[in-house]
Amino acid sequence: MAFMKRLSGVVQAKANKVLDRVEDPRETLDLSYEKQLEQLQQVRKGVADVATARKRIELQASQLQASANKLQDQAKQALAQNREDLAREALSRRAGIADQLEQLRVQHEQLQAQEEKLVTTTQQLQTRVEAFRSQKETLKASYTAAEAQTKIGEAVSGISESMSDTGMAMQRAQDKIANMQARAGAVDELLASGALTDLTGSSDPLQAELDKNSASTQVELELAQLKGQLAPGGDAPAIAAAPGAAEATDATDAEVVAEAEPAPSSGASLFTLNKDGGA
Amino acid sequence: MIIRILGDGQFEVADANKAKLDELDAAVDRAITAADDVAFAAALSALDAEIRRIGTPIDASTILPSDLILPHEGASLSEISELLGSEES
Numbered sequence: 076m077a078f079m080k081r082l083s084g085v086v087q088a089k090a091n092k093v094l095d096r097v098e099d100p101r102e103t104l105d106l107s108y109e110k111q112l113e114q115l116q117q118v119r120k121g122v123a124d125v126a127t128a129r130k131r132i133e134l135q136a137s138q139l140q141a142s143a144n145k146l147q148d149q150a151k152q153a154l155a156q157n158r159e160d161l162a163r164e165a166l167s168r169r170a171g172i173a174d175q176l177e178q179l180r181v182q183h184e185q186l187q188a189q190e191e192k193l194v195t196t197t198q199q200l201q202t203r204v205e206a207f208r209s210q211k212e213t214l215k216a217s218y219t220a221a222e223a224q225t226k227i228g229e230a231v232s233g234i235s236e237s238m239s240d241t242g243m244a245m246q247r248a249q250d251k252i253a254n255m256q257a258r259a260g261a262v263d264e265l266l267a268s269g270a271l272t273d274l275t276g277s278s279d280p281l282q283a284e285l286d287k288n289s290a291s292t293q294v295e296l297e298l299a300q301l302k303g304q305l306a307p308g309g310d311a312p313a314i315a316a317a318p319g320a321a322e323a324t325d326a327t328d329a330e331v332v333a334e335a336e337p338a339p340s341s342g343a344s345l346f347t348l349n350k351d352g353g354a
Numbered sequence: 355m356i357i358r359i360l361g362d363g364q365f366e367v368a369d370a371n372k373a374k375l376d377e378l379d380a381a382v383d384r385a386i387t388a389a390d391d392v393a394f395a396a397a398l399s400a401l402d403a404e405i406r407r408i409g410t411p412i413d414a415s416t417i418l419p420s421d422l423i424l425p426h427e428g429a430s431l432s433e434i435s436e437l438l439g440s441e442e443s
Contacts, residue, residue, distance in 0.1 A: 076372075076375060076376055076422055078379045078386070079423060080422060081438055082437070083422050086423045199363060202413075202415050206414075230417050233418045233419045236419050236420060240361065243360060244361045244426070247426070
């Protein structure tokens with residue numbers, strides 16, 4: 076078992092560094108007990124750190140989700156306005172967000188697994204610390220016996236090995252958090268730069284285009300209404316031409332101008348009619 | 355013999371299983387030598403599964419050093435090479 080032997084050699088070498096062994100094995104027992112208590116504190120803090128990192132990802136995911144929903148609505152709105160180009164733009168941004176979300180989901184899973192592992196590690200460590208505390212007093216009391224010395228050696232080796240293992244588990248969790256934080260920072264920047272969330276705000280160019288579009292549709296609609304209102308009296312284009320036709324010598328044109336007389340200027344009448352049409 | 359799976363705990367495995375474990379361990383070793391990520395992952399998970407299948411978990415309150423140590427589940431080849439490399443440096 077070349078591989079497992081080698082690895083065991085590495086871990087045990089690390090384990091020996093965990094405890095600065097002292098002359099009297101009884102002192103080593105006390106020292107390792109203190110170190111275990113310290114480590115227990117560290118692992119508990121590690122669990123809290125992983126949980127914090129996980130919650131941050133959850134928050135970001137919900138922000139991204141909101142952006143994606145907004146883009147979906149915008150795409151629908153754009154299609155209703157026959158602006159396939161805008162709908163396409165909204166959907167392609169939405170696809171970008173979906174990628175981000177997928178990456179966050181993978182990270183979330185990894186962090187959750189780390190968190191569960193660390194919780195288990197904490198429970199095991201807690202159990203070992205308690206067992207060790209009672210054992211060490213027994214071992215110390217019977218220290219003079221040769222058998223007890225062997226047992227102390229085993230207990231200390233066993234506890235250093237498990238502490239070394241716990242140390243590695245914490246390191247792994249920290250690496251995962253560091254990876255996640257680098258990514259989270261990038262998503263935060265993306266959100267802050269307006270590439271994502273600003274789409275839901277007033278400075279969103281896509282929304283501005285849609286609003287503009289919607290406004291010009293409204294103008295067209297009102298124009299049509301206006302034309303409809305003017306229809307019984309004459310053709311709307313004739314109204315528009317009215318100022319220029321004032322000097323017309325043609326009798327028909329003169330009649331039309333006379334009928335349009337109440338409206339002094341075409342611009343002002345449009346404004347008024349527009350209001351009436353809207354009411 | 356006592357085998358520790360890193361990040362998981364210790365398992366008591368009867369010595370009678372040595373041949374089978376030797377075979378699985380050798381596959382992991384070959385993958386490391388060949389620097390083959392895919393083979394490493396497969397060999398490691400086979401060894402991990404076998405130890406869990408034939409081994410009996412040791413209670414956390416038992417404090418004993420291990421005879422053999424297996425990496426944590428899902429460890430990558432680069433992680434393990436780094437860990438083994440730290441032994442030589």
